[in-house]
Structure formats: structure tokens, C-alpha cells
Amino acid sequence: MNDRVYKHWLLAFFLCGFCLASYIAASGQAAPAATTPVPVRRAATSTDPGEKVFEANCARCHIPPMTLNPRITGTIVMHMRVRARLSRKDQKLLLQYLAP
Amino acid sequence: MVKWMKNTLVSWRKSKRKLHRDGRVLLSGIIGSLVLLLCVLLGSAAGNAQDDASPQSSAGYVPVISGGFAYIQNSSGGVQTLEPQIIPVLLVPMGHSVLLESRVEFTGFFQREVSPSGSLLGPYAGKVYKTVDYAQLEWLADSHAMFTAGRFILPFGLYSERLTAIWGRNLQDLPLTYTIGTRPYGAADGLMVRGVAASLPSANIQYSAFVSTHSLIEQLQAVRAAGADTSIFLPSKRVEVGLSYERTLEGYQVNSEAAYLSWQPERASTDLKAEYDRTHFGHGYWIEAAHSPQQFPIAPDFFRHVQLVGRMEQFFIRNGGGNGFSQVNEQRPEVGLNYQIRDDWRLESNYGRLFSKNGNENVWNFGFTYRFIWPLWSGRKS
Numbered sequence: 412m413n414d415r416v417y418k419h420w421l422l423a424f425f426l427c428g429f430c431l432a433s434y435i436a437a438s439g440q441a442a443p444a445a446t447t448p449v450p451v452r453r454a455a456t457s458t459d460p461g462e463k464v465f466e467a468n469c470a471r472c473h474i475p476p477m478t479l480n481p482r483i484t485g486t487i488v489m490h491m492r493v494r495a496r497l498s499r500k501d502q503k504l505l506l507q508y509l510a511p
Numbered sequence: 512m513v514k515w516m517k518n519t520l521v522s523w524r525k526s527k528r529k530l531h532r533d534g535r536v537l538l539s540g541i542i543g544s545l546v547l548l549l550c551v552l553l554g555s556a557a558g559n560a561q562d563d564a565s566p567q568s569s570a571g572y573v574p575v576i577s578g579g580f581a582y583i584q585n586s587s588g589g590v591q592t593l594e595p596q597i598i599p600v601l602l603v604p605m606g607h608s609v610l611l612e613s614r615v616e617f618t619g620f621f622q623r624e625v626s627p628s629g630s631l632l633g634p635y636a637g638k639v640y641k642t643v644d645y646a647q648l649e650w651l652a653d654s655h656a657m658f659t660a661g662r663f664i665l666p667f668g669l670y671s672e673r674l675t676a677i678w679g680r681n682l683q684d685l686p687l688t689y690t691i692g693t694r695p696y697g698a699a700d701g702l703m704v705r706g707v708a709a710s711l712p713s714a715n716i717q718y719s720a721f722v723s724t725h726s727l728i729e730q731l732q733a734v735r736a737a738g739a740d741t742s743i744f745l746p747s748k749r750v751e752v753g754l755s756y757e758r759t760l761e762g763y764q765v766n767s768e769a770a771y772l773s774w775q776p777e778r779a780s781t782d783l784k785a786e787y788d789r790t791h792f793g794h795g796y797w798i799e800a801a802h803s804p805q806q807f808p809i810a811p812d813f814f815r816h817v818q819l820v821g822r823m824e825q826f827f828i829r830n831g832g833g834n835g836f837s838q839v840n841e842q843r844p845e846v847g848l849n850y851q852i853r854d855d856w857r858l859e860s861n862y863g864r865l866f867s868k869n870g871n872e873n874v875w876n877f878g879f880t881y882r883f884i885w886p887l888w889s890g891r892k893s
Contacts, residue, residue: 467746470775470782473679476884477854482571483886486602489572489610489651494672496717498654498707503568510570 461508464501471495484510574887575602578614579678581880583859588872593621593635596677598644603887613646643730645698654710659703659721662731666705666719666740667692667755668769668786678882681782681801681818682847682861684874687826687837688795691788692738692757692767694835699723700733708741715744725761735760742771749775763834765791780805792836795826803851820847820861839868855882 469475469491479487485506492502578599585592596618603611618640624633647661664672671693674680705719720739726732737760742753755769767790774783785798799822807814825842832838845863852858856879863874 463746467744467749471749471751471773472673473676474851474854476882479884480571480886481569482573482889483575483884485568485570485572485607486575486604486610487577487884488570489604489607489649490575490602490612492651493610493649493657493659493705496657496705496707496719498710498715499651500654500710502651506568506570510568 459508461504461506464497464504465508468495468497468501479509481510571886572604572607573889574604575884576600576887577602577882577884579676579880579882581677581878583683583876583878585683586873586875587865588870588874591623591635593619593637594878595619598677608651610649610651611647612649614644616640616642616644618642641730646731653706655706655708656704657706659705660701662698662700662733663703663721664698665693665736665738665757666703666721667738667757667767668740668788669753669771669773669784670786671697674784678855678857678880681799681820681849682822682845682863683859683876683878684843684845684861684863686786686797686822687824687841687843688786688788688793688797690835691790691793691795692755692769695734696732698733699736700726700731713745713747715746717742717744734762738767749777763791790836791830792832792834793826793828795824797822797824816851818847818849818851820849821845822847822863837867841865841867843874845874856880 465475472495488502488505488509491497491505497505576599578597580598581594581596583594583596585594596616598614598616598618600614601612605611619637620640621635621637624636626633643662645661645663647659647663650658652658664675666672668691670686670689675685677683699721701721701723703719703721706717708716708718710716718739718741721737723733723736725735736757738755738757740753740755742751744751751771751773753769753771755767755771757767759765767788769786769788771786772784775781776783780803782801783799785796787796788794799820801818801820803816803818804814805811822845823842824845825840826837827840828836828838843863843865845861847859847861849860850858858879859876860878861876865872865874
């Protein structure tokens with residue numbers, strides 16, 4: 412295949428994919444459902460120890476997700492506990508903060 | 512002649528026994544895999560059941576498929592490369608204390624070939640590479656000790672474990688010193704213990720220690736090595752300082768060391784990271800700063816999604832360099848401009864210039880990254 416045509420097709424494919432995925436993601440966020448993800452970032456309540464753990468540890472390496480589906484919160488926190496070397500106490504505080 | 516026949520017979524018996532042994536090993540592997548799969552499925556079910564019974568949190572423990580997708584167009588010294596990447600991560604909890612996780616990379620490298628006229632404007636050609644980054648079983652036994660078995664990413668420095676995810680990096684190019692402590696495969700096959708050595712109100716002392724065995728299994732290659740990493744994290748200051756050590760225990764045995772710093776000032780929306788690495792063949796450093804203007808006077812809603820990044824890095828050879836490292840001194844200043852469309856979508860662009868005795872070159876990267884976190888199946892929420 413001509414390289415120019417190939418490049419155009421590739422770009423068109425990724426642009427379409429990008430637009431489609433953005434649309435799906437945006438519509439998914441707008442539509443409330445029984446399993447609507449809960450917002451991870453809330454109004455600042457500096458007294459919440461779980462929020463302190465969240466702010467101090469998650470942002471060390473990446474931008475934390477805005478929302479997290481409650482069904483997977485436990486799994487994600489287990490993964491992050493190993494990766495960030497969190498204590499069991501911090502894990503519990505995070506779970507109570509993310510999925511009260 | 513008789514002696515030869517005797518030797519042949521002995522060697523034939525040996526190879527027969529070896530074949531028999533190999534067969535048994537294969538059978539044991541298959542049975543082991545099936546048992547592991549059964550444990551995974553039962554563990555997941557048990558985890559869901561336990562989750563429903565948990566009075567403290569409504570958190571669910573459904574298996575997760577997470578990861579990133581990226582499309583990056585790279586130009587290095589005038590050579591154009593298209594790099595689509597899909598990097599899924601599978602997380603399967605077994606109860607609340609055991610987690611099976613794996614990450615696989617599918618990375619395409621499509622590069623312009625040299626045309627008949629000799630220019631670099633020929634057709635794109637390349638292939639997709641598959642790599643198993645890690646496949647590990649973790650037991651979260653205690654705050655002080657979490658055990659990992661299988662193939663895992665080497666806990667060396669800041670980049671290796673934490674910043675290699677395509678959706679998490681501020682700049683797409685890995686640091687010049689990245690291979691120090693992680694070469695040749697970036698991962699180990701063996702055992703690791705990690706956790707919190709001491710948890711105080713003002714500081715957390717964390718550690719990791721591992722041993723790796725030699726492996727030539729396809730996609731699971733590793734060298735015999737041992738190492739450790741420790742860091743002190745001050746939560747109130749959001750400062751982390753750490754040290755890493757690794758020693759390869761086969762071939763030309765060398766030590767690698769790293770010292771790193773990470774700081775996120777609470778009010779500045781800035782992320783500062785720096786690392787110094789040293790091994791037998793070279794040493795170097797990188798220092799990176801990323802800033803998102805949260806209270807820009809003009810169009811604050813737009814500018815708080817913008818991220819400005821700058822990184823300076825240098826690599827100096829020792830003992831002739833080579834062995835996977837550059838054979839000349841190199842330095843690369845790099846700047847980046849990223850835009851976070853949402854927390855999962857990001858547009859990326861960066862420019863750097865590599866200064867080297869082999870020739871200076873410009874490096875450009877443009878593209879986008881997408882992070883996904885999806886439950887593998889629907890689970891009941893308590």
C-alpha cells in the first residue's frame with residue numbers, strides 16, 4: 412500500500428477511535444446507573460484521614476482517577492497497597508474514604 | 512565397539528529418562544496451572560462473598576482489567592516512528608489478601624524505510640512486539656511484609672516500578688540512565704518481599720528486597736540477581752527520599768546503585784523528581800519538574816488541565832561504557848506540554864535535544880494516551 416494512503420488511513424482510524432471512545436466515555440459518565448462510579452475527588456475535608464492518605468500517596472506517581480467504580484475499589488486498593496507499599500491501616504483508611 | 516554401544520545405550524536410556532522427566536514436568540505444569548486457575552476462580556468468588564459480609568466498607572473485589580492505550584508519533588534525528596501501544600493489566604483478587612496481577616505490552620514500531628532515492632521518506636514498515644512485563648502472585652500478609660512470587664518489575668529507582676506506565680509518564684522518552692539497575696530485561700523471576708518497615712506519624716520507612724533466578728523461557732527471560740530498595744516518606748511534607756541497590760549474580764557481576772527524591776509541594780501543583788544512578792559501565796542523573804497552573808488568571812478552567820514539564824539528564828560512561836549502555840557521554844534537555852482532557856485522556860507533546868559525540872539530534876513526540884479501569888464482570892455491591 413502506498414505509504415501516504417497508509418498513513419492517512421492510520422490517522423483516520425485513530426482519530427475515529429479517539430472520537431468514538433471520547434463519546435462513549437462522556438456518555439457513560441453522564442448516564443446514571445445502578446453502578447455509577449463514585450467521585451474520588453471530593454470537597455476538601457482535611458480532617459478525613461483517608462483523604463490524607465489518598466492525597467499523599469496516589470499523587471506521588473500519577474493523576475488519580477476522578478471516579479472509581481465501587482465494585483472494583485477493593486481490588487484497586489489491594490494493587491496500590493503493594494505498589495505503593497502501604498500499611499494495612501492505610502489500606503483500611505483508603506477503603507473507607509473511597510467506598511464508605 | 513562394545514564400549515561405544517554401551518555408551519550409546521546408556522545415553523539413550525538417559526535421554527529416555529529425560530524425555531520421561533520432561534513429560535512429567537510438562538504434566539505437572541499443566542496440573543499446576545489448572546489448580547492455580549481453579550484457585551483464582553474460587554478465590555474471586557470467595558472474595559466477592561467476603562466483600563458482601565464486610566461491615567466496614569462497600570468496596571467490591573471484582574477482577575479488573577486496567578491499563579493504557581497510546582498512540583505516539585516519534586521523530587528522532589529525522590527518523591519518523593509510529594508507536595501505537597496497548598498495555599492491559601489484569602488484577603484478580605483471591606479473598607482480601609491475595610492478588611494475582613499481570614501486565615502485557617503490545618507495542619507497534621512502524622518506521623519509514625529508506626526510499627530508492629536514499630531519503631528517509633520510504634513506506635512505513637515494522638512489527639508489533641509483545642512483552643510480558645510481569646505476572647505475579649502477591650500475598651498481603653501484613654503491613655510489614657507483603658510477598659510476591661513470579662515475574663515482577665525490578666524495584667530499582669523511581670522510574671522502573673512507578674513511572675513506566677504510558678499514561679502516567681510526564682515525558683514519553685525514558686531517562687538515559689533507565690537501564691542502570693534494570694538491564695537487560697527490566698524484570699525478575701523470583702521472590703520479593705516488601706512493605707512498611709516502620710510507620711510513624713511523621714514518616715513511613717518502606718522497603719523492598721528481591722532475589723531472581725536465571726531464566727531463558729520465552730517472554731520470561733531473567734538473570735540471576737538480588738537487590739533492595741528503601742525509602743523514607745514524610746507525608747506532611749510530601750517528600751520521599753530513597754536508595755536502591757542491585758547486583759547481578761551471573762556473567763560479569765556488577766553492582767548498580769540509585770538515590771532518588773520525589774517532592775510534591777502541597778500548594779504549588781508541582782511535581783519534582785530526581786534520581787542519580789551508577790553502575791560499572793556508567794553513571795548519570797535526571798531531574799524533572801512538572802507544573803499545572805491551577806489558578807491561572809486567564810481561562811483558569813483551561814489552564815488547570817495544562818501541564819508543563821521540563822527534564823535535564825546526563826549520562827557519563829565508566830570503564831568504556833557499552834554492555835547495553837551508550838559508549839559516549841550523552842546529555843538531553845527536554846520540555847513537554849501536555850493537556851489532560853479528562854483524568855483518563857491526555858494529549859502529549861514534547862521536544863528534546865540529544866547531545867552526543869555520535870551526533871546531536873532532535874527528539875519529538877506527539878500523541879495521546881488513554882487509561883482504562885474496567886471491572887471484568889458485574890459483581891453485587893453490598
